[in-house]
Amino acid sequence: MQDVLIRKLEGFESLSDQDREALQSLMPKVRKVPARTDLIREGDAPEYVHLVLDGYACRYKMLPDGQRQIMAYLVPGDFCDLNVFILDQMDHNIGTISACQVVDIPRHAIDDITARYPHVTRALWWCALVDEAVLREWLVNIGGRPADHRIAHLFCELLLRLEAVGRVSGNSFDFPFTQPDIADTMGLSNVHVNRTIRELRALGLITLRQRTLTILDVERLKAYCNYNPNYLHLRNTRWGARRIIPWLSSGHGG
Amino acid sequence: MQDVLIRKLEGFESLSDQDREALQSLMPKVRKVPARTDLIREGDAPEYVHLVLDGYACRYKMLPDGQRQIMAYLVPGDFCDLNVFILDQMDHNIGTISACQVVDIPRHAIDDITARYPHVTRALWWCALVDEAVLREWLVNIGGRPADHRIAHLFCELLLRLEAVGRVSGNSFDFPFTQPDIADTMGLSNVHVNRTIRELRALGLITLRQRTLTILDVERLKAYCNYNPNYLHLRNTRWGARRIIPWLSSGHGG
DNA sequence: CGAGAGCTTGAGGTTTATCAAGTAGAGTGG
DNA sequence: CCACTCTACTTGATAAACCTCAAGCTCTCG
Numbered sequence: 197m198q199d200v201l202i203r204k205l206e207g208f209e210s211l212s213d214q215d216r217e218a219l220q221s222l223m224p225k226v227r228k229v230p231a232r233t234d235l236i237r238e239g240d241a242p243e244y245v246h247l248v249l250d251g252y253a254c255r256y257k258m259l260p261d262g263q264r265q266i267m268a269y270l271v272p273g274d275f276c277d278l279n280v281f282i283l284d285q286m287d288h289n290i291g292t293i294s295a296c297q298v299v300d301i302p303r304h305a306i307d308d309i310t311a312r313y314p315h316v317t318r319a320l321w322w323c324a325l326v327d328e329a330v331l332r333e334w335l336v337n338i339g340g341r342p343a344d345h346r347i348a349h350l351f352c353e354l355l356l357r358l359e360a361v362g363r364v365s366g367n368s369f370d371f372p373f374t375q376p377d378i379a380d381t382m383g384l385s386n387v388h389v390n391r392t393i394r395e396l397r398a399l400g401l402i403t404l405r406q407r408t409l410t411i412l413d414v415e416r417l418k419a420y421c422n423y424n425p426n427y428l429h430l431r432n433t434r435w436g437a438r439r440i441i442p443w444l445s446s447g448h449g450g
Numbered sequence: 451m452q453d454v455l456i457r458k459l460e461g462f463e464s465l466s467d468q469d470r471e472a473l474q475s476l477m478p479k480v481r482k483v484p485a486r487t488d489l490i491r492e493g494d495a496p497e498y499v500h501l502v503l504d505g506y507a508c509r510y511k512m513l514p515d516g517q518r519q520i521m522a523y524l525v526p527g528d529f530c531d532l533n534v535f536i537l538d539q540m541d542h543n544i545g546t547i548s549a550c551q552v553v554d555i556p557r558h559a560i561d562d563i564t565a566r567y568p569h570v571t572r573a574l575w576w577c578a579l580v581d582e583a584v585l586r587e588w589l590v591n592i593g594g595r596p597a598d599h600r601i602a603h604l605f606c607e608l609l610l611r612l613e614a615v616g617r618v619s620g621n622s623f624d625f626p627f628t629q630p631d632i633a634d635t636m637g638l639s640n641v642h643v644n645r646t647i648r649e650l651r652a653l654g655l656i657t658l659r660q661r662t663l664t665i666l667d668v669e670r671l672k673a674y675c676n677y678n679p680n681y682l683h684l685r686n687t688r689w690g691a692r693r694i695i696p697w698l699s700s701g702h703g704g
Numbered sequence: 705c706g707a708g709a710g711c712t713t714g715a716g717g718t719t720t721a722t723c724a725a726g727t728a729g730a731g732t733g734g
Numbered sequence: 735c736c737a738c739t740c741t742a743c744t745t746g747a748t749a750a751a752c753c754t755c756a757a758g759c760t761c762t763c764g
Contacts, residue, residue, distance in 0.1 A: 259595075279582065282576055283579055283583075288586060328585070332511075335521050335589050338593045376741090376742075381593075383592065385720070387744090422514045597751080629711070639752070641754080641755095644711065645713085
């Protein structure tokens with residue numbers, strides 16, 4: 197189970213045996229967290245860096261009117277708050293979706309390892325930058341695409357991210373998010389999410405039942421929402437080669 | 451002009467004279483960039499870190515159908531790509547809105563300074579984390595709020611960010627963004643942006659003419675969109691005290 | 705002074721939200 | 735193990751938010 201992080205990092209940079217051992221030493225004891233439980237809340241001072249080894253969590257904010265906006269899905273191998281430690285208080289919450297296996301890494305452990313293992317440091321940096329790139333793409337997704345493309349895009353992204361940590365088999369993966377979860381992620385109502393998923397099912401693009409999502413035709417689903425995985429900055433995976441942005445010819449001015 | 455960065459960083463952490471000198475040394479020569487010009491494009495390899503000293507720029511992506519999504523506004527004192535250097539290619543563009551004064555900082559200069567000045571390093575980290583926090587809040591804004599609140603929220607944020615670098619006088623500041631710019635930022639049509647701004651004007655909340663935005667009643671505008679500045683993580687400013695999140699009582703589970 | 709872009713407003717259409725109600729599942733306590 | 739409860743899922747009907755198209759005006763820039 198601890199190998200998801202190493203597996204993910206090696207999607208970016210080759211690691212030596214020493215690097216791997218150093219990473220292993222970060223996760224001495226794993227903690228079980230039930231589903232639908234907050235790991236850290238808005239206003240808390242960040243002390244530990246949380247790492248998800250198994251299960252799904254999310255980053256979210258609550259608005260004054262009770263609305264929830266989910267800003268990130270955290271899957272096995274993802275750090276919850278790698279880069280928050282300088283800030284004196286959390287400006288958002290992190291909560292589990294399904295039951296999770298989590299490691300709480302004290303800050304000094306991260307400091308120690310980055311002081312001694314430059315490859316690991318680079319790889320952790322890469323994690324943080326990719327998380328931010330994903331956030332940017334989510335903004336594009338919500339701001340610029342209609343509901344059906346939005347949800348299709350989310351499914352494509354999860355497929356690639358989970359594949360990078362070995363959690364996909366036969367284009368199927370665990371999907372414990374409820375339709376209200378998806379609604380609060382995509383800025384849609386749960387009714388509309390339901391109808392949109394029905395549409396994706398009717399088009400023969402996916403099946404979703406008993407918390408398992410299957411992409412029936414990956415290429416067709418990607419084409420459906422114009423999916424471009426460049427923002428994931430994958431290198432050593434089967435999607436890593438995709439580097440061309442054919443429509444990108446004219447930005448403004450220049 | 452070079453002092454905007456120092457002024458901004460001191461909003462977070464007190465700097466010594468040596469720290470300030472070190473920061474000054476980062477910006478030996480300033481470059482003028484015309485309005486509506488790209489500083490760096492999707493697909494480019496990031497070489498320099500760009501710092502805006504004067505003028506406005508933005509981070510944006512182009513979609514295959516020609517739609518533009520703006521993901522960040524860069525104002526004086528903002529780094530464009532402080533944290534991108536590990537990634538081998540840009541996944542988005544950065545372009546100016548108005549004419550800008552920009553510094554191109556080579557990577558090694560950042561490395562040198564962070565190796566020797568821990569306070570400066572902390573302050574630069576803080577910049578990067580706040581930029582990410584702003585991005586999260588934009589996601590909340592676009593995903594969770596109606597058009598009028600969205601735009602009001604943007605105006606509140608700009609007021610605070612520009613105030614932190616001394617670019618506000620009498621609740622007025624330079625606003626070179628066009629209505630199409632705002633539309634591509636907020637995920638709205640330019641027609642709807644126009645009507646929404648008309649509404650904010652009619653409510654006596656703002657005036658906007660000749661590229662100058664004036665907030666007529668700051669407290670009322672903030673109340674209008676439930677603005678909470680905690681995500682800016684300001685400390686040494688007049689807004690820094692705001693730390694309470696009154697409605698935050700129940701996340702999920704616990 | 706001319707051209708292009710931005711601003712403004714109207715009309716009509718599409719997408720998405722809200723309200724409502726019934727069904728199905730999952731978890732809980734006896 | 736079963737009944738109960740709560741949440742999620744599903745579908746229909748209606749309403750609101752927002753978009754598109756279109757046209758005229760204004761501003762800015764060359």
